[in-house]
Amino acid sequence: MRTRIVLVPAAAALVAAYAFLFAGAIPAGSAAAADGPEFVLQADPASPFVSFRIWVRTGSAHDPAGKEGLACLTGSLIGRGGTVARSYDEILQALFPMAAGYDVTIDREMTVLEGTVHKDHLGTYYELIRDALLAPAFREDDFARLQAEQVNTLRTRLRYGDDEELAKAVLTWVAFAGTSYAHPEEGLVQSVEKLAVEDVREFHGAHFTRDNIVVGLAGCFGDEFVARMRQDLARLPAGPAPAFVPPEPPKRAPGRRVFLIEKDTRATAISFGHPIAITRAADDFYPLMVANSWLGEHRSSAAHLYQVMRTARGLNYGDYSYIEYFDHGSRRQVPAPNHARHRQMFEVWIRPVTNANRHFALRQAVREVTRLVQTGLRPEELELTRNYLLNFSRNYATTESMRLGYALDDRFYGLPESHLDRLRSRLAAVEIEEVRGALRRHIRPGSIDIVMVTQDAEALKRALTADAFSPIRYASPASQAILEEDELIQEYPLGVAEENVVILPVESVFER
Amino acid sequence: MRAPALLTGFAVVAVAVLGTVAIPARSAAAPAGVFPYEHRTEVLPNGLKCILVKLDNPDLVAYVTVVRAGSRDEIEPGHTGFAHFFEHMMFRGTEQVSAEEYNRIHIEMGADDNAFTSEDVTAYHLVFSKEHLETVIATEADRFMNLSYGEPAFRTEALAILGEYNKSANDPDFQLEEKFLETAFDVHPYEHTVMGFLKDIEDMPNQYAYSLQFHDRFYRPGNCVVLVVGDIDYEATRALLEKHYRDWQPGAYRAERPVEPEQRGERTCHVAYAGASLPMLWMGYKAPAYAPDNREFAALRLAGELVFGETSPLYRELVLEQQTVESLGAGVRAHRDPNLFMIQAQPKRAADLAAVQARIEQAIAEAAATPVDATRLAAMKSNLRYSFLMRLNSTRATALSLVEIVQLTGGVEALDTWYATLDAVGPDDIRAAVARHLVPERRTVGTLTSAEVN
Secondary structure (H helix, E strand, C coil), X not given: CCCEEEECCCCCCCHHHHHHHCCCCCCCCCCCECCECEEEEEECCCCCEEEEEEEECCCHHHCXXXXXXXXXXXXXXXXCCCECCCCHHHHHHHHHHHCCEEEEEECCCCEEEEEEEEHHHHHHHHHHHHHHHHCECCCHHHHHHHHHHHHHHHHHHHHHHCHHHHHHHHXXXXXXXXXXXXXXXXXXXXXXXXXXXXXXXXXXXXXXXHHHEEEXXXXXXXXXXXXXXXXXXXXXXXXXXXXXXXXXXXXXXXCCEEEEEEXXXXXXXXXXXXXXXXXXXXXXXXXXXXXXXXXXXXXXXCCXXXXXXXXXXCCCCCEEEECCCCCCCCCCCCCCCCCCCCCEEEEEEEEEEEHHXXXXXXXXXXXXXXXXXXXXXXXHHHHHHHHHHHHHHHHCCCCHHHHHHHHHHHHHHCCCCCHHHHHHHHHHHCCHHHHHHXXXXXCCHHHCEEEEEECCHHHHHHHHHCCCCCCCCCCCCCCHHHHHHHHHHCCCCCCCCHHXXXXXXXHHCCCC | CCCCCCCCCCCCCCCCCCCCCCCCCCCCCCCCCCCCCCEXXXXXXXXXXXXXXXXXXXXXXXXXXXXXXXXXXCCCCCCCCXXXXXXXXXXXXXXXXXXXXXXXXXXXXXXXXXXXXXXXXXXXXXXXXXXXXXXXXXXXXHHHHHECCCHHHHHHHHXXXXXXXXXXXXXXXXXXXXXXXXXXXXXXXXXXXXXXXXXXXXXXXXXXXXXHHHHHHHCCHHHEEEEEEECCCHHHHHHHHHHHHCCCCXXXXXXXXXXXXXXXXXXXXXXXXXXXXXXXXXXXXXXCCCCCCCHHHHHHXXXXXXXXXXXXXXXXXXXXXXXXXXXXXXXXXXXXXXXXXXXXXXXCCHHHHHHHHHHHHHHHHHHHHCCCXXXXXXXXXXXXXXXXXXHCCCHHHHHHHCHHHHHHHCCCCHHHHHHHHHHHCCHHHHHHHHHHHCCHHHEEEEEEEECCCC
């Protein structure tokens, strides 16, 4: 790619304030400037576009206790609210002829104001996105509109509209219970309902400071534009970054815990997993990435879980696994950048299975993970998966905005080099024993949290705690090999103790 | 952060009238036409059309097989959902390359491969490194020409289809869509979703013989278009396509699709949603089929945004000022047969459904009486122009941006006509199109409410 990366050097004194955010070494020249935020520039004069990703080092994990959802609402008001100079309607009118827009994405630890414009409109567009960052108005009418939307998302869309997203959100909620990572970005219903516009102003004042912001810019722009932007953004208020330490996962006794979300449903959505101790900054990440890809590469029909659960048995629409958070998996083929987290999970996503097969499907998936941890990969599996990842990773960042997003994530994790480059060299060097070791160190199938969105939860609880026989029924005769394996799966002991099964009415999730 | 529920069903062609704007400069030689990249169209002797687009983006190639068959072609009762079913079965192997071997090849290539089905098309797409181009052409040609699967594999995959249905079954949008289409259409296959009727999906395991017939009818060179986009050499690519596809035999099947009778009275339907959801109000007006030179269709395309979109006075009033409605949007659905102009709104309270509908009707009456402001129309045309260019931001996106015009017209040549048609639309064309088509006797009104939040 014809991209050059220029890191703007600046004073090192402020680095210390953020040092705890970096798992590894801080890259040279990565500190914030004394007179403005740090810039990450990926200039490409041949591009017809200019992409912005303005990263604020805050997110839903920074929500004050009792005000869960505040970071999200603040971001929404910046991305979809008015500025001091223009109402939101005037902003929409101004953006419309350009077919451009901007919005704010919120994750646990990242808030990113992002947008792309054709270079023909850079001047006009820049004034709009600049004002969104520097001079949001936080009008009462915008606040009321977006607060209502956020409450509605929690109360209806997340609970009822998509059982798979619900299962995933509840898994994080229970695995990080009691910590700042637990609640969804949208917060908790009662907390959001109680928020006032003054809360937003206060949060914004504390977090949207020049020392807490990294400006990413990619595409067709010149030095003059960067100078103008640096001058403008020097007007951001100064101030120390609010203290924040990524939470340790809560201590829990070994064993499998089950959370059954009771609702009327044709099929059962399942997610299970547990927090893991590493991120892409760790040496074990790349061996674990290979093992995970073999087990359940996102949306790959060639991965193992998909093959044995969907292709061979027709259990559902797909079965995948993850060692990094993957935002909106049902809508994306490759991961979106800027959802970087210092606390990650190993997570298995079993797409909805008929209620009659829910127990069997859970058993099969847990058994497969357990077998992988016990045996590791065979040499030919390692080779095939390594080659797959080396080739497939070319699809991770195919637009300039995505590449910019990855560069910001590199800084989040404190990587000394680009993750996209580094994974090529690291994957090439992964050895079979490293894979086995990483699996044993980091994946604990005996201590997973399991979330199932299902009906008749009491019956499932009885079946699970009794390790009851759970046969699968086929639409056509299955092969002898499959039938023989089914005999093992249908009696596979999950060993779930009765006190480790919780039934939650769907109306109760994401409430305080 | 999760986006609010998206308005569904706006399969519009987001295309542009190119003026003097800079194009995404990734092509060696930009042509004078609407599509800004150098491209060639080749037609093989068996009728297979291949569109080759050369981009400067290094290494990557996107390969799309557009099968011009979708749920529109499911004309026999009891057999809905089969176009989509083939999206699944096409990964089940051939006599030369088993499903396992096909998988292994794709793992080694690390291709980003997937497929999608809509009312008018099934499209299979891969993105890969150019070194794998011949492997891709060989395996794609093989599976389209020689797909071979036994009944056990067919029956197993039918369960995965049911699984796909099940994953959407609780979505209120999906529930209203099912009921709405069935109400709006009497005989045309547009009466069901692309997934098909649930009773047909449940019966799919028993329809092995029909599946073979469906493939035999539609997976033929005259009904398919291959797009090869990216870091390619024209001559070498053409030679490979000819080598691997030349034995594909043309078909003779001609579907006799039922013609939807003229609608002569308002229809209504309602979903009582079992969970919790904001209310929904959908108003669908019978609209003409897409044709690149149909100025009336182009006028409706523009009316969707100008009368109901984010920059419309109605949006400002209902969503931003009164805040009685959370989302509002509209657009004409571009299809090969007559479909719908859809207006979709989410009021915050069920008690407001009637008032919101009345306000929408008033906005239609105003648009049918008064031409839109010329400045807003100019902004809209600028938006279309840049929307098209903004989509061409990667090899994959560039390839997929062509699928819609290919599915609708069989090639990319009609883009120029379509852009010219859009550019010719004046304020009075929009007024006249609204007045003619957005009338009560041509519409279906669907509502969804739930007990918990109203």
